[in-house]
Amino acid sequence: MKRLAATLLLALTAAGCSAPPALSGADSRLQVVTTTGLLADLVRNVGGDRVLVDAIVPDNADAHLYEPTLRDVRNVVYADVAFSNYLLLEAQSVIKTLDANLPEGVDQISLAEGATKYAAEIVPLVEDVSLDTVWLGMRATGTGRQPGVTRSSDIRVSATAVTGPGRMAAYLTESFGNPDVFLDSGDGFAAANGFRDDTMTLPPDAHTHMSWAFTEPGVYRLTLRAELAVTSGSKPLPLGEQAFTFAVGVDPSTVPGMTGATVLRGGHTDITTDIDTGQLYYSSDDQRLDPARTVVEVPAKALREVPAGPGLRFLGRPGTHIHQLPQAVLGRHVHGEIDPHLWQDVRNAQAYAELIRDSLIGADPAGAAAYRTNTDRYLRELTALDTYVRDQIAAIPASRRHLVTTHDAFAYLAKAYDLPVAGFVTPNPAVEPSLADRRRLTETLRNLRIPAVFLEPNLRARSSTLVEVAKQNHVKVCDIYGDAFDDRVTSYVAMMRFNADSLRHCLT
Template sequence: MIPAARSLLRSTALSLLIVGLVAGCRSEVALSANDERLQVITTTGILRDLVSNVGGDQVAVSSLVRDGADPHSYEPSLRDIRDVVYADVAFSNYLLLEEQAIIKALDANLREGVPNISLAEGAVKYAAEIIPLVEDVSLDTIWLGMRVRGTGAVHGANRASDVLLSATSADGPGDVVAYLTGSFGNPSVYIDSTDGFDPANGFRADTAMLPPDAHTHMSWAFTKPGIYRLSMRAQLSVDPQAPSVPMGEQVFTFAVGVDPHSVPGMPAATVLSAGHADLTVDLDQQRLYLFADPEGSGEAKQQVYDPARTVIEVPSKALLEVPGDRRLRFLGRPGSRVYQLPQAVLGKHVHGEIDPHLWQNVRNAISYTELIRDTLIEVDPRGAAAYRSNASAYIHRLEQLDTYMRNTIADIPPSQRHLITTHDAFSYLGQAYGVNISGFVAPNPAVEPSLADRRRLTETIRNLKIPAVFLEPNLAARSTTLNEVAREEGLRVCAIYGDTFDRDITNYVQMMRFNADSLRDCLTTTKQGRPQ
């Protein structure tokens, strides 16, 4: 780093604005203005390891997300932000992999002019292969989420901006609630008509907040049958200190447990009753509409529907009883009945159009490495020879790793290459190395998996003669349903690593070798542990 810049940093670091952050722990050495090495901040441990291999002794690198934590939900600490302040270059994965608070912390606290590289996007120029994020909804009702389209560039929007979709009123025979259920069953309520819509609470009351170019799953519950009209308002917040930009208002109509073709005032309305639909904010057109694929063919088939001429059906078969879980009391008393459209995929699953877990294909990690090399050379030309040499040696290791992955997984007979897990982070591994992603726990995370859900999973395991299921170590202890099914069926529960390291797995090469070995060892044994 240029000495004058280091001097300026020492005098100004404490004056940077740091807001909205909670304390957390970390295991990496903190960055420092007194360290003459190039100071690098990454969002995750996996990226930290890639940078370390390219930078060698000439860089000091730290990650915002501590090892063992989930980048989808991690909240950065004040110490994390100090590292951002000292950084000479920053690397994130992005494609909405990281929790939005991480991206905001990074973008808001980097010094002006510091390169801020989104590796998943930039690596495409280095021949990285990307996979559209395809979700198997497996529902017999419509899947209704929320979405942001367009860039909003004319309004100054960037990846750290917030798009706010707020309910302003609800007209219907009962109450309406929209909420997300987290990976471990903790709900976050975003719209709740039971306590009214009070403008005095500000624009964040009864509001879902998304980053640009994202969409999220959502559960929708209605307490009584009938016609509901939900008024929504959208706003774009580019700067927390400045007024938000209006993005339109709209009324969405729901037919709950009644004939959707007989809604008063809408005699020729289009009825959405299946597939994938989103209440959508268009930042470029500054309007709200429905973006839907009634046939369930996938996001590429979605098209715009005018809410004034469209009815969303919530059929009678969506009627269910509120479970006894205290966390779901906002839906009503245990045993009371609500009509519900489930959110389809377990977890606080906010994402874009592309699966962000590119590194599960080792060829993509090579592309990341090449982009990291060129970025470090641009920031620190004096170290160019070392960065090129380090990158060349590491890419050779990655090429050997890619061969190892292929050869190891090839030892598994094709009929036995079935991965059942709870976290959808392995599509790249599956596509690159010929592994089928074959199962999930439950399509409806709003309630405990039903007997039918468990039966379907059990039948899949039996029909495919699957000897093992796979869980990430940091999630395994709390994945109760899959653990219970595995125990009942006499299956092994094996480890697989997706987003993070731990005390046992501390680098990328080790992680991928472990995954290949785990798949081979666990899928080539019977339920009793004997070789197939």
Template structure:
């Protein structure tokens, strides 16, 4: 049912965050309820900010459905949970889909770098601080001691840096100062690039504080100092540094349950034989080897690192693009079986808020499940028609792990060897070798990215590789629903990867 949410017409009002969630909700509700989607068809759930109309829809809603697992912006989830009437259910479909047979995929980071890569993480529930899933934690750098300057930043998928720490422009240690600060939702982590202008031992001071709800006074969690050995032996950091962190994925972690800042990762420090890799910063040193020396690119966007063409010591962020997420991949709907789980969950929650509509919701859901079972077979058969040696997906958006696992499709991806700088000539050579070695006839871009993925499209055109469309998080004027989207993707993969030169 279409229309604007209202409190006066006795129609059950449903709010859904993403276009995919809204479409699945409409399959179940039919004409029985009114579904208001917050994010428009071409909107990006990772960045969308709610409008005044969204606030009205949320305020009148009888139930809200989200995808979550940190797919949507934390600010959007906060608006939904705080703007909805007390007692109104807010249902995170991906997080609850396992009860209906949904299968979630653990996020596996790329550790194929020859240096440690260092991110930032928020761990624990934060209940002692009055925190919830919509709370935020600030991790602020307050000082640096060392022979040169330190910067920490993220590089977007198209080469622009977002700076979080830059000692070259100084520090302000006042409690309300927001510079040199990374802000993360509870139970999330982010990748980060680190740059050091000179070799030597660096000590970077950090403090953390919790903002339980918007506008609330920050509550201090703790402070610490992280030591880096840049281009020198870690032994120069002192005898108290028992652990040398020089490989795998490590995070500067704010542990809300323990009330302290630690370093935690998925690889041990040198010589550590324990299973739980958690290190007090005062006992650890992060090694930045001489092999990490990189040339500062010519782009004006990177002038904060120093003069173009000069060297800097770089720990790259390992995964291209701003990428704040939890432990599970949120793009579950790319496996049609998970979308079926979404439907069944929506059905049961709708019956709970509108028992009189139980038979209608059940009939609609049964019909939709049958359509999705047919869809699952269609996608499986179309992808199976691609010769195994051609079944590689090369794209700029890392959102297709479920598609690959469910339908036997290799997610080849494209990440530069050093994503902390703009794609270089060497990066284009690497991409060229990837496409040549895999012998793929096509690469795939989402409609919203087609005009901006220059390196991928230019290299593809030079090699005579076709650039085709694929849909991930949203729809378009051409593709307006979930079933249509998945069929389109299957057809696009089969058509483009089966292309004969």
């Protein structure tokens, strides 16, 4: 790794990037790199004069989409400590830049995961306001009794048959909005080169959210077959096969042969493969449900329009109506059901500060007293901030205390300060809102008599739908900050105070 650092330094210097000051002995401070400016601000408050902090994602940029530069790589190469938020907040390219370039022995501290040891509270990314249908994913589980199973093994779940009145599709929407199709009954289920096209591959103990679409109402039955590949290139071992039933736009109680069956209407459910027993079943709220006695309801209110864009043409022409169980969380991931925006609850930011303190002490024991003194001062400031945010929001009349935003990134703010999320344009800003999204937003504004909607300044260019619908309904558009600073808001404390003031002013 040291040789790699030296090689990168030569390359960066040749490209016009000078070496960091610490290399010449001009700066003896602890070199710290963070993924975002918000985390850099927390580190500066804890570290004080003993740290030199650089953020990879600059102000006004979107941490979900940012691509690191050579200068970012240089900062990582010479870091003594690195902090990320993670829980899939940052773009994978940012995380890979840290993992690939940190010097040997320097750890990346993921604050969102680590802060739970300091009493930080986490909440699901999916809020009840959006849970009007079941969220159906795929999961592989088991203790690995099969010989030779490791985290590199593959569980392959293949669709072998679909019956129903129309076409059925299941797909992943990646973090940047691109679909990855797992199942499309319209092109058949023929196997090629020993593998079926309609196959989902998962490592052991992993799960992913998915979208499910149906072109016509009626009863569908999907047959899935599971296999285990212990090592790459090994002959797959058969596990099991099972049929799953969906009631699409029809009464589930009328499904032939399923009288008295359990109906899945809401919550988070996975089609699960158990690699120990070979069984396929539904896992829902820690319950194991038999597919032969269970029906997944895809209600009439799940009717959607196919959005414009070539990526979703496999669902039909833009504007065509389909029934859809939408994907709960965008991206292919294991822990994506946890909302990564913990700092919107100031008490969680205090947990971040304590974890940062202990991490800096570990890297620089000589500064322990200074880090503890700085943290104690900052925790008092954050306690006062928490009280201020709570008082400002409490001053908003309950009938007007509804939050409508660009995308779903404020669950912690809502939970901590009693500010219900009434709606958002789309779960992820990378996805273009559909006509159905616009209709639901319009109905929300009218039914709740919403006086103002809120958008993040760094997402203003991608917020035309929110602005247009608000204008049509004579609703104010106000600013709220999520995870990026700008020239107006340059610190975490300033960000939370601004948000509290903006909410009170615009909703009162």
